[in-house]
Amino acid sequence: MSFKGLQPILYGGREVWPLVEGGKGVAATNHASSGAWAAAGGIGTVSAVNADSYDAEGKIIPQVYKELTRKERHEQLIRYAIDGAVEQVHRAYDISGGKGAVNINVLWEMGGAQAVLEGVLEQTRGMVAGVTCGAGMPYKLSEIAARFDVNYLPIVSSGRAFRALWKRAYHKVSHLLAAVVYEDPGLAGGHNGLSNAEDPRKPEDPYPRVKALRDTMRAEGVADSVPIVMAGGVWFLREWDNWIDNPELGSIAFQFGTRPLLTEESPIPQAWKDHLRTLDPGDILLHRFSPTGFYSSAVRNPFLRNLEARSDRQIPYSKVAAGEHTVQLDVGVKGKNFWVTPADLARARTWFGAGFTEGLRTPDDTIIFVSPAEREVIRKDQADCMGCLSHCGFSSWKDHDDYSTGRLADPRSFCIQKTLQDVAHGGPLDENLIFAGHSAYRFKQDPLYSNNFTPTVKQLVDRILTGD
Template identity: 60%
Template structure:
């Protein structure tokens, strides 16, 4: 058994066990409140969080705006209202134990407006803000305004160095901890840099040692580092605990809290988690954010992979080997392919993939007519959920709210699919036909004896199990 001692985080003593924030509507007030009540740090997602009606049912988001900009404003209002609701529920359930954190993604649209609105509407109920998916320089300013602690999520010492020198050094007293999120093992969006190979995972230990050395150079030797990604049994991390080279360490659990009785995900989703095999979680580059992300390799991901494989480069004039004329769109406008690619295009057409869609990289992808209609409809219905979206070419920045690039049909509407898998509880196929984020250890549900015979614990039982080291 690995001994687990309390750690000082956010100004109090807590168990070094942190619930990872998962949007949309997956980490909520109920899960985070119970996690905090068990003595750890509960985290609810403030990314388009659900509000609930008087009966306790989630209030589904219905957009009435005629333009993207109008729908974006509705989305921000929904997110603030939902975040306040979840904060209140978490605070009530925690009963003064542990800590309650709100998680946001810096690359979500209106991130600063949303978290500011939530903190204003839930004053005194939230103890910390965790934030990743981008470089959240303004995070420390927001924390200082409301007197809460902040926890940036980084995947390297270099990233934290930039954040510290530009902004965080001005609010050092409120830096509650630094989350090291392993870019090869964590679920959801990952912080792989251009110089890192997605197919070659690196040992997290030297990367975290480098982060600790940097923190000590800034006088932050006692600031906790929270290890996120790949954590399952603490016995497997015993060399990290009470290790003077690493200093204060806590551990974040993102995937495991999904399989609890308090978790709001559907029964079909929970059953799917219990059947995952090693390799079923796929590190992919399809997200409209432009980040890599880790998701279950279900029918949704397979369709994206196949869609991207049916792709050829084109030119608008005959150039080099691109001499084979091909007509694109209803007006059959001419582009030029290589002869081998023209043969491939005709083969895809014979298979039913008759619609050629242009990408921003001067390539064509081939899809069936119904998929083409779905892609176009989703792009038109965009509600501006990201700061920049490569799928719809939305940008939250004025004057034209556009990335300035063509919309990219190789990606997808992330808001649509995450809302669907979170709320289509009565559709057993929802877990196959939507984006299903997971950490790479998700396959261990099927092999861990704790979950034998389909056992699903309460949050309290899960935390108690983790404290045994196993």
Template identity: 60%
Template sequence: VVYEDPWRAGGHNGLSNTENPLGPEDPYPRVLALRQAMRGFGLDDTPIIMAGGVWWLEEWEDWIDNPELGPVAFQFGTRPLLTTESPIPEAWKQRLRTLRQGDVYLNRFSPTGFYSSAVNNSFLQELQARSERQVAFSAEPVGTHVVPYGVGARKREVFLAAEDLEHAQNWEAQGFTEAMRTPDSTLIFVTPDRAREILADQADCMGCLSECRFSNWSQRGPSYSNGHKADPRSFCIQKTLQDVAHASGPDQDAVMDNNLMFGGTNAWRFSTDPFYSNGFVPTVGQLVERICTGR
């Protein structure tokens, strides 16, 4: 049984709605509760694999040969990224060396609807800024939403609160002139180039992810729609993962900065672990040997 720590593992994480994304919990009592539940089903000797946040095994000494936990193993997902056999682009490997603590964080922009752990680069910063330039609107004048505002080329009328109209006008003055509707009856404000990119990505949807937030495609007939508007606050995950995984040539650094880079929250330790000093990149065999020392 794999226990993937929802705060420390890289990529998409199974953080529930009852858990605080900003408040990591100690994995030990959670894994102990898992073992106790497993023992209720006679699974005393089934190994539990700890995944997420594992860097040095010596930091997990109290887990190993612990009769309370039973048999355990450990999964390494981030450290093998920086090996000679790793297929990720060279620019990705070099970027890992520059990370500092806090540079990998949980975000909820993914079209899956799940939290994911990724490098805080220009890609994520643009998504964050996109969501911050957001106001609620109403199709009809109601409550404080009584100020008319025209959306799109046809200037179709919606209604904003007076203070939100001021925000919208300020964003427009900064060049964010395109208002895009979200499924939550809000408008986000982006540049014309960004709006064209978002619409093009949505039009090019390959249907890779049923119930995708960024498109309204669903694998379920007869309409093959999830019944929601496509959400411009998200992104095409197929496009960005292809781009970041296959970057080559002189623009690799720019590709790394402007696409989704998954990583465990411990990825910053590449810059502090002496094993990687002086630009050393181990083979997978050398990494395994190092791990077996406890470091």
């Protein structure tokens, strides 16, 4: 397969390779990986989502939340987030040695996103080349970018989403729009932009979607020189050769989220790196258990399988006898206001007999059945919420107004901050969420990683530039 090669682009006032390191959640992308990516001539990305900070001896400071109320813990989380991201940016900038560029990545749906972003940019002036932001509709991103004179790179999954952002806000700060990241909903890892109108079981070819995005950008007057960054499913660039120098698409850059996980500089634990080498096609699950409400992709490990099983042990109910709900549920719940179908009553009794004796209500007028131990974990995690999201389905937290979504907390979900912090710092892989893109199985197939070889970031970037 031929490969025509890449040409550098102008970004942040200097020439860089159109290769972007994808920012990954909590502590999975830090100064070591992003600084090295920039030093190799690309665009490194520091994750500003509750990043690690360090004590005087260089040890990671555990993010412990001792405050009594959710609001106080949320304020503590914002302080942790700002301190950590500032430290990571300073270190990444030093490692880059003035080469490439260092971006930061934030999720607009994270708790206190605007406060964190402003706090970080205030203390890193001249170091951050751009801000990548998705997981929501970040209308205020351009306004914040203008205030701190940094580039911004919104993450979208359709031309429609970009048009909405552009017309409402971005057209006012068009000169700082450095790129538009197209995150493919069927290929990307972590949270993605799959809309309710799309079928997650029927992924679409990204080319027509990216062409439609470029057509939308052109219609709004955005120059072809503003790159679209293809994110999701990118492994060998030779497989994307027809995208490069393609007049239909305009300028194209490529984001690598999964491949940088398996490098010497990658901060994830060794057990996680080793596990990546074992994955097969189908081992990544596109699911909707995240408390954000977004679809996301992760390794289908025992943690995710448990969430699947938890939702399988689920029956609808009504508070009065109605329709097919003709019998009263007599296991797992207190009171008599739970009417179900005879078939569902039989299923509930079977689950009860198998040890799933606790019934928990969901916001959708259903009941799930869990073990007593699992119930205790769910209730404790909900009570310990530190407000890491702007809206959390699992705990019903909201980061403004009355600090509640007004909906019943959903036991089918989980505390995302707890599990991402744990897995990033050496917690058991089987008991935590492991984000990954759908191409993660290719570690097992790619000759680069044979004989347990782990490249440096520089070696990986050089390899990518050959087409492999």
